Amino acid sequence: MLLALFTKPHPTKESFPMAVNKRARRLTAVAVVAASAMLALAGCAPGSGPTTAKTSGTVSTSAPKGKVTLNIYDETGFPVTQDLADEFTKQYPNVTFKLTRDSFQNLLANTPRILSGSDAPDLIRLSTLGTTVKDGLLTNLDPYFDAYDWKKFPAGQLAGARMNSKGVRGDGSLWQFGIGYSVTGIYMNNELASKVGITEVPTTMDELEADLQKAKDKGVLPIQTGMQDGVGTFTLQALINQYGDKQKLVDWMFNKPGATIQTAAALKGASTFQDWAKKGYLPSDVNAINYTTMVSNFTSGKGLFMWDGNWDAANVDKALGKGKAQFFLQPGVKADSKYVAMGTGNTFAIPSKSKHADATAFFLNWIATNKKARQIVVDVTGAAPGGDPSEALPTVASGTLTKQALDLSAKVGEDDGFVDFMANSTAGIYQGSLQPNEQLLLTDKLSPSAFLKATQAFYEKDLAAK
Template sequence: MSTFIRAPRAVVLAAAAAVTLLALAGCAPGSSNASQGQSGSVSTALTTKKVTLKIQDETGFPVTSNLAAEFTKQHPNVKFKIVRDSFQNLLANSPRLMASADAPDLIRLSTLGSTVKDGLVTNLDPYFKAYGWDKFSAGQLASARMTTAGVRGEGSLWQFGLGYSVTGIYMNQKLADKVGITSVPATIDELEADLQKAKTAGVLPVQTGMQDGVGTFVLQALINQYGDKAKLIDWMFNKPGATFDTPASLKGATKFQDWATKGYLPTDVNAINYTTMVANFTAGQGLFMWDGNWDAANVQKALGKGGAQFFLMPPTTKGGKYVAMGAGNTFAIPSKSKNHDTTAYFLNWIATNSKARQIVVDITGASPGGDPAQKLPTVEKGSLIETALAMSASVGKDDGFTDFIANTTSGIYQGALQPDEQLLLTDKITPDAFTKAIQAFYEKDLAG
């Protein structure tokens, strides 16, 4: 069985830190416009008072717990209270949580939406200057920027990433051997041939789910290969005139529906959520699973070292450039936080402290970000995390990173992608109607 080709570890890590962060088009540091939130003088000195920081995070991503524990170990006067909810619930409830009198100090915020316009998030420009975040790659922070006109990728800084992800495909090694797959697919045609091999052998080709929209990983991975990623990024960044209703989206949606029709997806796909998808895959139900590096440690723990491979979505032609979803695990400091400076200190510590950076790599399998010149964490040789970092380097080299379409507007994930993909996979809507419905919701969401 051939494996994903890896560069030497030192080269992989150096490349991952240096080029993974060029995920999106580079931008100059944000301007000082849009001054909602804490945009005056700030302090980079950690308080000596006893403080409890409240973090609102999503279920299934424990890295904040590990980081909080280490921070308290180093700074006993700062403790943490971490509250978790599902991604979809957090996405829907974030504006209300940030507007409340008991707003968290730090919140997982996958998309800015109207939070900047509504004054709910803290302008991080003063901290960018005070902490010297200009040493970070501009591309690392690009998706966390937004102008007063609501265009992402430029303007002031509103979010901060805790690790920078890459999304690909996990393959169950035991099932691959069973169906006669001897190498990871190099093109989409080869991938489809493997799907059919699995189906013929009585093995579920793809483990995924649409109850909470996680199947969007599969859809976007297809769309990414069929068109110009720059046009998709413009749409995700809310550039005027950008549209989802493109030949690439239509082709991706058509292929996704075709896979469902051929029985490559679970028969109860619309009843499977993210947690169940991962549990099913690690229990041996499914040859392939589209997911991110954040599950590398979980998959390896469940299936054993060598029990799974992790590879990038193949291009349409052999040797073509890689395109993959990847972004920072973005958090924001609500304007109503009572501990702006302490929370910003914590964020800066995550990107600069050697133990914190190691935790990010060990728990998430992601590049820790920060200054590319800083000493890099170590990883287990031959692990899925090492593979994920190599994948990041490959995508970065090809300038192939895109954000996640679920992050495009505050309401699009639950309001359009999730329900309309459910209809798509059950033949209740055509691919053409699907792409037009997504664009119509997008325009309505932005106008609101």
């Protein structure tokens, strides 16, 4: 998805006795930023496509002069850009912004047209590169990387925003920049947990499955999720992440030659996901529930667990009440398993037709380095600001889900456990394959092996069309 669907931030206990997973208590403040910086999307190597604007290295890092209007094309439901724009204008009154928003689906379908048009924006929400680099539609950010000394950022933060000359993500030139970095995990309704006899968060897959059965036996819906728009992929990938070498999945998502989703880990994950549906752990109408409904259902007390991202931390705290929910990471097979979690930057790109590339890059650098901007990113999205780990941490209230998520993000970083979202593997795989075929998987109309075969076939077809 951009995972636009999956990385979409929303506006943003007396401690519950089960509290935060005990393995996350040792975190330090510096680790929070360093770990959160491990998330990102991809970009492309010098000469990997038609020459785009600003590849010579002759860029300006000076504040914009004169009257400037920066046009941002953003995703509906991503409010942070407006808050950041307002603060930037306070600090630089000569710069104003025009924001245009559209749905994830429309953005995905119309991005090439938007980028190639004569009125292309200066900054656009772009989660999946697709053929935009090859087609010369983006500004190469390498000169800005050098000029702003972004080498101070942890390499992993920008790794996914790179792409080489063969179209493989993970290295090469930089084409995208993240505004806030996410981590996905599991929300738990503390009141329902107490009701079914759960006293602490599960630390292994066996404990998690035992808790699911406890909830089912007590008449409580174990998992609140939905597959109408594919959000259930959070749960599927969280399972796949635990059953094998994450690098194989990363290679597949980054489009390395010969990579496949047809692995033992993916088969175990898909089989478990289907089994959970058969056992009644998911809503009976799972294929009729979309992302918004899933969150609404969970925050109204319908479901013990919900697989979701840190961007909903403030929403859950507000709806259920402080201390009424818990955020923890997907447990591994063993108690000492290293954490693996989906996480990525909310990535934006500067179109090659931007009329104000230097000013836009200045704005992006400001977001990563300015104290007020970094605070806005955390306050509005619940996501870590990323950037140089030596930058001061934004203030986050203790006891909140946002604080829990940031601390746990650091733990994933310590374990080098961040991976991208499956739905970002190709431009069309989310809507064209994952979403419809997971619906069939959960209704037992497609076997796990057939699901993976169909996913790989679509993946290869989509890549061949680049």
